[in-house]
Amino acid sequence: xxxxxxxxxxxxxxxxxxxxxxxxxxxxxxxxxxxxxxxxxxxxxxxxxxxxxxxxxxxxxxxxxxxxxxxxxxxxxxxxxxxxxxxxxxxxxxxxxxxxxxxxxxxxxxxxxxxxxxxxxxxxxxxxxxxxxxxxxxxxxxxxxxxxxxxxxxxxxxxxxxxxxxxxxxxxxxxxxxxxxxxxxxxxxxxxxxxxxxxxxxxxxxxxxxx
Numbered sequence: 594x595x596x597x598x599x600x601x602x603x604x605x606x607x608x609x610x611x612x613x614x615x616x617x618x619x620x621x622x623x624x625x626x627x628x629x630x631x632x633x634x635x636x637x638x639x640x641x642x643x644x645x646x647x648x649x650x651x652x653x654x655x656x657x658x659x660x661x662x663x664x665x666x667x668x669x670x671x672x673x674x675x676x677x678x679x680x681x682x683x684x685x686x687x688x689x690x691x692x693x694x695x696x697x698x699x700x701x702x703x704x705x706x707x708x709x710x711x712x713x714x715x716x717x718x719x720x721x722x723x724x725x726x727x728x729x730x731x732x733x734x735x736x737x738x739x740x741x742x743x744x745x746x747x748x749x750x751x752x753x754x755x756x757x758x759x760x761x762x763x764x765x766x767x768x769x770x771x772x773x774x775x776x777x778x779x780x781x782x783x784x785x786x787x788x789x790x791x792x793x794x795x796x797x798x799x800x801x802x803x804x
Contacts (some may be wrong), residue, residue: 666704666708669697670711674727677716682729690730698738706742712745721755728758742771744777751781756789763789767796775800
């Protein structure tokens with residue numbers, strides 16, 4: 594696999610923060626607890642105002658953080674998808690989208706993987722050329738950066754109706770050189786298109802020889 598020396602680009606996004614207001618509970622307002630479904634410990638905490646206040650603030654902070662992270666991931670994914678649409682993949686050359694993904698990975702691995710998946714899910718329903726282009730760009734990234742996000746892309750991409758996208762998936766598998774992808778390819782339904790099935794079989798043989 595080849596490694597790329599990349600420059601650092603700075604992209605900042607402003608995200609909205611949400612808050613959840615505190616609620617006051619009275620014991621008279623509480624319904625009868627069905628202990629089969631309600632955690633008894635939590636039910637007892639509800640009757641204690643001090644613990645209730647702490648729980649609500651803790652849950653509020655957690656929900657706000659989760660919402661903020663999801664909003665950030667969506668914003669980054671939109672940028673990545675739009676960049677991939679405008680980008681041209683040239684074998685052997687670094688793409689702007691690839692550089693952006695590399696830099697995002699260095700800043701936040703979890704955010705990177707979430708954005709990566711959201712981006713291709715968006716491109717999946719757009720023009721087939723955009724989806725194929727994104728997969729080709731992804732194939733230049735190290736597999737370890739993507740892990741199961743790459744596996745999901747392989748399976749989903751080969752199910753696409755476009756042979757252009759199918760071919761891009763096989764190319765990505767060829768580039769990533771992962772042993773487990775052999776079984777993925779073998780368990781994919783034949784395309785019944787001679788050159789495409791031959792390409793897939795050729796990649797399977799190459800991967801098997803490399804074991």
